Amino acid sequence: MIRPATPADVPAILGFWNPLIETATVGFSPTPHTVESLTAQIAARQADDRAFLVAEIGGAVAGFASYDQFRKGLGYARSMEHTIILSEASRGQGVGRALMAAIEDHARARGAHLMVAGVSAENPAGLRFHAALGYAEAGRIAGAGYKFGRFIDLVLMQKLL
Secondary structure, X not given: OEEEOOHHHHXXXXXXXXXXXXXXXXXXXXXXXXXXXXXXXXXXHHHOOOOXXXXXXOOEEEEEEEEEEOOOOHHHOOEEEEEEEEOHHHOOOOHHHHHHHHHHHHHHHOOOOEEEEXXXXXXXXXXXXXXXXXXXXXXXXXEEEEEOOEEEEEEEEEEEO
């Protein structure tokens, strides 16, 4: 089941997102989220009529997907960037595809023209996932990210909605 996130979902999301922040280079932020910061992010996205959705399997949160404007300013008002994170147990089961379809539909219905993915070059599964959904590489920014004492390339992928 795909549904809007609620504050009650925050502990479950933190349970699978923060370990990735702390141990992996799928994202470049070194700072784990807190209950307060994630609750505020969910509320802000929903207040701006942007999706923050969770996938629920058997009553447990299996992953989330969210989007916001790609860059600030009116010139980018129809270009969105998303985040998708799945629990380890839910990967490879179609959960990610369902979440992406839901946020793309949500964005398209609100006039978005483009969805952007910023994927770590050290995340080949993320690159393959987005390519399988019709995202094309739009550019690579060498050394854009820094984590664990090294610079990491950022791959920008895009899909016209």
